[in-house]
Amino acid sequence: MSTQSESALPPERTRRPRIAGIGRVLVVIYAILALGATGRSVVQILHQFNDAPVAYSLSAVSAVVYIVATIALVARGAIWYRVAWVTISFEMLGVLVVGTLSVTQPELFNHASVWSYYGVGYVFVPLVLPVLGMIWLATHKPVALSQLPADETAQSETGATK
Template structure:
Protein backbone atom coordinates (compact mmCIF):
# COMPACT_ATOMS: atom_id res chain seq x y z
CA UNK A 1 0.00 0.00 0.00
CA UNK A 2 1.31 3.45 -0.88
CA UNK A 3 1.61 6.51 1.33
CA UNK A 4 -1.29 8.24 -0.44
CA UNK A 5 -3.65 5.32 0.11
CA UNK A 6 -3.18 5.13 3.87
CA UNK A 7 -5.67 6.37 6.46
CA UNK A 8 -8.17 8.79 4.90
CA UNK A 9 -6.49 8.12 1.57
CA UNK A 10 -8.08 4.65 1.59
CA UNK A 11 -11.54 6.19 1.64
CA UNK A 12 -10.54 8.61 -1.10
CA UNK A 13 -9.23 5.78 -3.30
CA UNK A 14 -12.42 3.78 -2.66
CA UNK A 15 -14.67 6.70 -3.61
CA UNK A 16 -12.63 7.36 -6.76
CA UNK A 17 -12.89 3.67 -7.67
CA UNK A 18 -16.66 3.71 -7.17
CA UNK A 19 -16.97 6.82 -9.33
CA UNK A 20 -14.79 5.22 -11.99
CA UNK A 21 -17.23 2.31 -12.15
CA UNK A 22 -20.37 4.44 -11.91
CA UNK A 23 -19.37 7.00 -14.53
CA UNK A 24 -17.79 4.36 -16.77
CA UNK A 25 -20.76 1.99 -16.70
CA UNK A 26 -23.29 4.77 -17.21
CA UNK A 27 -21.43 6.43 -20.07
CA UNK A 28 -20.55 3.10 -21.66
CA UNK A 29 -24.20 2.11 -21.75
CA UNK A 30 -25.28 5.52 -23.03
CA UNK A 31 -22.60 5.63 -25.71
CA UNK A 32 -23.54 2.14 -26.88
CA UNK A 33 -27.31 2.58 -26.90
CA UNK A 34 -28.16 6.30 -27.08
CA UNK A 35 -25.16 8.03 -28.65
CA UNK A 36 -27.28 10.12 -31.05
CA UNK A 37 -29.32 11.61 -28.21
CA UNK A 38 -26.52 13.53 -26.46
CA UNK A 39 -23.05 12.57 -27.71
CA UNK A 40 -21.23 15.47 -25.99
CA UNK A 41 -22.78 14.73 -22.60
CA UNK A 42 -22.04 11.01 -22.85
CA UNK A 43 -18.47 11.61 -24.03
CA UNK A 44 -17.91 14.04 -21.14
CA UNK A 45 -19.11 11.37 -18.71
CA UNK A 46 -16.71 8.88 -20.32
CA UNK A 47 -13.90 11.42 -19.96
CA UNK A 48 -14.82 11.84 -16.29
CA UNK A 49 -14.59 8.07 -15.83
CA UNK A 50 -11.08 8.03 -17.37
CA UNK A 51 -9.99 10.90 -15.12
CA UNK A 52 -11.43 9.11 -12.07
CA UNK A 53 -9.51 5.98 -13.10
CA UNK A 54 -6.26 7.93 -13.42
CA UNK A 55 -6.81 9.54 -10.02
CA UNK A 56 -7.61 6.17 -8.44
CA UNK A 57 -4.49 4.51 -9.83
CA UNK A 58 -2.25 7.48 -9.05
CA UNK A 59 -3.44 7.74 -5.45
CA UNK A 60 -3.14 3.97 -4.96
CA UNK A 61 0.44 3.90 -6.28
CA UNK A 62 1.56 7.26 -4.81
CA UNK A 63 2.19 8.89 -8.15
CA UNK A 64 1.65 12.35 -6.72
CA UNK A 65 2.25 14.27 -9.95
CA UNK A 66 -0.26 12.22 -11.93
CA UNK A 67 -2.76 12.42 -9.07
CA UNK A 68 -2.37 16.18 -8.90
CA UNK A 69 -2.85 16.54 -12.67
CA UNK A 70 -5.87 14.21 -12.80
CA UNK A 71 -7.58 15.78 -9.82
CA UNK A 72 -6.82 19.30 -11.08
CA UNK A 73 -8.36 18.47 -14.47
CA UNK A 74 -11.31 16.90 -12.69
CA UNK A 75 -11.91 20.06 -10.66
CA UNK A 76 -11.64 22.24 -13.77
CA UNK A 77 -14.08 19.92 -15.56
CA UNK A 78 -16.70 19.88 -12.84
CA UNK A 79 -16.48 23.65 -12.41
CA UNK A 80 -16.54 24.36 -16.14
CA UNK A 81 -19.24 21.88 -17.12
CA UNK A 82 -21.19 22.65 -13.96
CA UNK A 83 -21.22 26.38 -14.62
CA UNK A 84 -21.98 25.94 -18.32
CA UNK A 85 -24.86 23.57 -17.59
CA UNK A 86 -26.33 25.99 -15.04
CA UNK A 87 -26.03 29.02 -17.33
CA UNK A 88 -27.30 27.21 -20.43
CA UNK A 89 -29.62 24.40 -19.34
CA UNK A 90 -30.26 23.38 -22.95
CA UNK A 91 -26.55 22.86 -23.70
CA UNK A 92 -26.74 19.28 -22.44
CA UNK A 93 -29.96 17.49 -23.40
CA UNK A 94 -28.86 14.71 -21.04
CA UNK A 95 -26.85 15.31 -17.86
CA UNK A 96 -23.19 14.43 -17.50
CA UNK A 97 -21.50 13.35 -14.30
CA UNK A 98 -20.40 16.98 -13.89
CA UNK A 99 -23.66 18.72 -14.92
CA UNK A 100 -25.03 21.13 -12.34
CA UNK A 101 -21.81 20.59 -10.38
CA UNK A 102 -22.57 16.89 -9.91
CA UNK A 103 -26.11 17.34 -8.58
CA UNK A 104 -27.16 13.97 -9.99
CA UNK A 105 -24.49 12.31 -7.85
CA UNK A 106 -25.21 14.25 -4.65
CA UNK A 107 -22.56 16.89 -5.47
CA UNK A 108 -19.84 14.35 -4.73
CA UNK A 109 -18.17 15.21 -8.08
CA UNK A 110 -17.75 18.78 -6.80
CA UNK A 111 -16.49 17.84 -3.34
CA UNK A 112 -14.26 14.91 -4.36
CA UNK A 113 -11.52 16.85 -6.19
CA UNK A 114 -11.37 19.42 -3.39
CA UNK A 115 -10.88 16.62 -0.86
CA UNK A 116 -8.36 14.97 -3.19
CA UNK A 117 -6.29 18.15 -3.49
CA UNK A 118 -6.45 18.72 0.27
CA UNK A 119 -5.29 15.14 0.86
CA UNK A 120 -2.38 15.54 -1.56
CA UNK A 121 -1.37 18.73 0.22
CA UNK A 122 -1.67 17.25 3.70
CA UNK A 123 0.08 13.99 2.84
CA UNK A 124 3.02 15.83 1.29
CA UNK A 125 3.72 17.40 4.69
CA UNK A 126 3.54 14.17 6.71
CA UNK A 127 6.72 12.25 7.38
CA UNK A 128 6.68 8.78 5.86
CA UNK A 129 6.87 6.08 8.51
CA UNK A 130 8.84 2.91 7.76
CA UNK A 131 6.94 -0.29 6.97
CA UNK A 132 6.90 -2.96 9.63
Protein backbone atom coordinates (compact mmCIF):
# COMPACT_ATOMS: atom_id res chain seq x y z
CA MET A 1 0.00 0.00 0.00
CA SER A 2 1.28 3.43 -0.90
CA THR A 3 1.92 6.05 1.77
CA GLN A 4 1.57 8.84 -0.72
CA SER A 5 -1.93 10.19 -1.18
CA GLU A 6 -3.38 10.51 -4.66
CA SER A 7 -3.58 14.29 -4.35
CA ALA A 8 0.19 14.47 -3.80
CA LEU A 9 0.89 12.75 -7.11
CA PRO A 10 1.81 15.04 -9.97
CA PRO A 11 -1.07 15.61 -12.36
CA GLU A 12 -0.82 13.68 -15.59
CA ARG A 13 0.06 15.80 -18.56
CA THR A 14 -2.85 15.92 -20.88
CA ARG A 15 -1.88 15.91 -24.51
CA ARG A 16 -4.23 17.89 -26.61
CA PRO A 17 -4.04 17.40 -30.35
CA ARG A 18 -1.82 19.78 -32.33
CA ILE A 19 -4.74 20.46 -34.60
CA ALA A 20 -8.46 20.50 -34.06
CA GLY A 21 -11.51 21.87 -35.78
CA ILE A 22 -10.72 23.83 -38.93
CA GLY A 23 -7.07 22.80 -38.59
CA ARG A 24 -8.06 19.20 -39.23
CA VAL A 25 -9.98 20.24 -42.31
CA LEU A 26 -6.90 22.10 -43.59
CA VAL A 27 -4.72 19.04 -43.02
CA VAL A 28 -7.17 16.79 -44.85
CA ILE A 29 -7.30 19.18 -47.81
CA TYR A 30 -3.50 19.45 -47.87
CA ALA A 31 -3.23 15.65 -47.75
CA ILE A 32 -5.71 15.27 -50.62
CA LEU A 33 -3.78 17.82 -52.69
CA ALA A 34 -0.52 16.05 -51.81
CA LEU A 35 -1.91 12.76 -53.09
CA GLY A 36 -3.47 14.33 -56.17
CA ALA A 37 -0.42 16.38 -57.12
CA THR A 38 1.92 13.44 -56.49
CA GLY A 39 -0.13 11.07 -58.61
CA ARG A 40 -0.53 13.63 -61.36
CA SER A 41 3.15 14.55 -61.47
CA VAL A 42 4.37 10.93 -61.42
CA VAL A 43 2.13 9.97 -64.34
CA GLN A 44 3.00 13.13 -66.28
CA ILE A 45 6.74 12.81 -65.72
CA LEU A 46 6.84 9.10 -66.56
CA HIS A 47 4.66 9.27 -69.67
CA GLN A 48 4.68 12.82 -71.07
CA PHE A 49 7.65 14.71 -69.63
CA ASN A 50 9.01 15.80 -73.03
CA ASP A 51 5.66 17.37 -73.94
CA ALA A 52 5.76 19.99 -71.16
CA PRO A 53 8.78 19.67 -68.84
CA VAL A 54 8.18 22.99 -67.06
CA ALA A 55 4.54 22.30 -66.25
CA TYR A 56 5.21 18.73 -65.14
CA SER A 57 8.19 19.74 -63.03
CA LEU A 58 6.01 22.37 -61.35
CA SER A 59 3.44 19.69 -60.61
CA ALA A 60 6.18 17.68 -58.88
CA VAL A 61 7.31 20.75 -56.91
CA SER A 62 3.73 21.41 -55.81
CA ALA A 63 3.41 17.77 -54.71
CA VAL A 64 6.50 18.09 -52.51
CA VAL A 65 5.19 21.37 -51.07
CA TYR A 66 1.82 19.81 -50.21
CA ILE A 67 3.47 16.75 -48.63
CA VAL A 68 5.80 18.86 -46.47
CA ALA A 69 2.99 21.28 -45.54
CA THR A 70 0.77 18.37 -44.47
CA ILE A 71 3.49 16.90 -42.28
CA ALA A 72 4.41 20.31 -40.83
CA LEU A 73 0.81 21.11 -39.92
CA VAL A 74 0.39 17.80 -38.10
CA ALA A 75 3.76 17.75 -36.33
CA ARG A 76 4.33 19.49 -33.00
CA GLY A 77 6.89 22.08 -32.07
CA ALA A 78 8.31 25.42 -33.06
CA ILE A 79 10.51 24.01 -35.81
CA TRP A 80 7.59 22.34 -37.59
CA TYR A 81 5.57 25.51 -37.12
CA ARG A 82 8.29 27.41 -38.99
CA VAL A 83 8.47 24.71 -41.66
CA ALA A 84 4.70 25.08 -42.14
CA TRP A 85 5.07 28.84 -42.54
CA VAL A 86 7.87 28.44 -45.10
CA THR A 87 6.10 25.80 -47.17
CA ILE A 88 2.73 27.54 -47.15
CA SER A 89 4.36 30.88 -48.01
CA PHE A 90 6.25 29.17 -50.85
CA GLU A 91 2.97 27.63 -51.99
CA MET A 92 1.28 31.04 -52.05
CA LEU A 93 4.16 32.55 -54.01
CA GLY A 94 4.15 29.60 -56.41
CA VAL A 95 0.43 29.82 -57.07
CA LEU A 96 0.63 33.57 -57.68
CA VAL A 97 3.72 33.43 -59.92
CA VAL A 98 2.68 30.35 -61.91
CA GLY A 99 -0.92 31.56 -62.10
CA THR A 100 0.12 34.96 -63.39
CA LEU A 101 2.61 33.52 -65.89
CA SER A 102 0.06 31.04 -67.19
CA VAL A 103 -2.32 33.93 -67.88
CA THR A 104 0.22 36.39 -69.30
CA GLN A 105 2.50 33.89 -71.09
CA PRO A 106 0.47 30.74 -71.74
CA GLU A 107 3.10 29.43 -74.16
CA LEU A 108 5.25 28.58 -71.11
CA PHE A 109 2.62 26.06 -70.04
CA ASN A 110 1.77 23.79 -72.95
CA HIS A 111 -0.03 21.63 -70.41
CA ALA A 112 -1.60 22.54 -67.10
CA SER A 113 0.13 22.17 -63.75
CA VAL A 114 -1.47 22.17 -60.32
CA TRP A 115 -0.82 25.90 -59.94
CA SER A 116 -1.47 27.08 -63.52
CA TYR A 117 -4.30 29.55 -63.92
CA TYR A 118 -4.32 29.88 -60.12
CA GLY A 119 -5.36 26.27 -59.64
CA VAL A 120 -8.41 26.32 -61.91
CA GLY A 121 -8.09 22.55 -62.46
CA TYR A 122 -8.49 22.11 -58.71
CA VAL A 123 -11.41 24.56 -58.36
CA PHE A 124 -9.02 27.32 -57.19
CA VAL A 125 -8.29 25.42 -53.97
CA PRO A 126 -4.51 26.00 -54.47
CA LEU A 127 -5.18 29.76 -54.43
CA VAL A 128 -7.41 29.81 -51.35
CA LEU A 129 -5.70 27.12 -49.26
CA PRO A 130 -2.44 28.96 -48.47
CA VAL A 131 -4.39 32.02 -47.34
CA LEU A 132 -6.44 29.88 -44.97
CA GLY A 133 -3.29 28.06 -43.88
CA MET A 134 -1.52 31.34 -43.05
CA ILE A 135 -4.52 32.59 -41.09
CA TRP A 136 -4.66 29.32 -39.16
CA LEU A 137 -0.92 29.39 -38.43
CA ALA A 138 -1.09 33.02 -37.27
CA THR A 139 -3.85 32.18 -34.81
CA HIS A 140 -2.46 28.82 -33.61
CA LYS A 141 1.13 29.33 -32.52
CA PRO A 142 2.77 26.43 -30.70
CA VAL A 143 2.71 26.68 -26.92
CA ALA A 144 6.47 27.32 -26.69
CA LEU A 145 6.19 30.37 -28.94
CA SER A 146 2.92 31.70 -27.55
CA GLN A 147 4.25 31.74 -23.97
CA LEU A 148 7.21 33.98 -24.80
CA PRO A 149 6.93 37.75 -24.35
CA ALA A 150 6.16 39.55 -27.62
CA ASP A 151 9.72 40.78 -28.25
CA GLU A 152 11.18 37.31 -27.64
CA THR A 153 8.56 35.72 -29.91
CA ALA A 154 9.56 38.04 -32.75
CA GLN A 155 13.23 37.22 -32.17
CA SER A 156 12.47 33.50 -31.98
CA GLU A 157 10.49 33.58 -35.23
CA THR A 158 13.19 35.50 -37.09
CA GLY A 159 16.08 33.67 -35.52
CA ALA A 160 17.54 36.89 -34.11
CA THR A 161 19.28 36.98 -30.75
CA LYS A 162 20.01 39.75 -28.31
